[in-house]
Amino acid sequence: MAARDYGQYDGVTRGLELVGERWALLIVRDLLVGPRRYGELAAGLPRIPSNILAARLKELQAAGVIRRAPRSRIVIYELTPYGRELEPIVLGLSAWGFKALGDAREEQIITPDAMTVALRSAFRADVAAGLPATAYAAQLGSAELRIRVDGPALDVRRGAGEDAARGVDLAFAAGPEIRRLLSGELAPARAIATGAVRVLGGRGELLDRFASTFHLAA
DSSP states (O other): OOSOOOOOOSHHHHHHHHHOSTTHHHHHHHHHHOOEEHHHHHHHSTTSOHHHHHHHHHHHHHTTSEEEEEETTEEEEEEOHHHHTTHHHHHHHHHHHHTTOOSOOTTOOOOHHHHHHHHHHHBOHHHHTTSOOEEEEEEETTEEEEEEEETTEEEEEEOOGGGTTTTOSEEEEEOTTHHHHHHTSSOHHHHHHHTSEEEEEEOGGGHHHHHHHBOOOO
């Protein structure tokens, strides 16, 4: 199935042969957030050539990682149970890669699915378990997310928009500077004071709670 054959017999080698081709793990990352149509996958990976996306989907299907599922006259792609076993690996890679992230380049974007996975990897369920349930609306670059933390449970969904502050405890906006908040490099109060984070509604002091709930070591 895989274009690469490393000629070695072990689990790491076989895993790379299945999902190590360029773009393959990013497709898996986005499908960990939820099922996607072909066009939604293409929109979330704006630099992927259409022939490469089609090839990767075909390869991942052949490997049993994803499957096509008809839904109301449309076709969506979703992870199989075997493919969903990649979740801790992708979250671990997200946290590991965060350490070398550095500052964003001008042409780099933040997508909703990528940010959702980043928040999942940063989520500290042990800390959240001792805090009151809290709902956030976050505009992170072009990604608009609704985030609800209820004890050790995390729910992240798309959607904030003009009514970002409605029905949440804190609504805020940030760009790539969110990295410095998640790493602890930038304290919440300082983030607001410098404009790295803009409070759009709700209680600004809850940014402290957000920062303690979501943390990635730099």
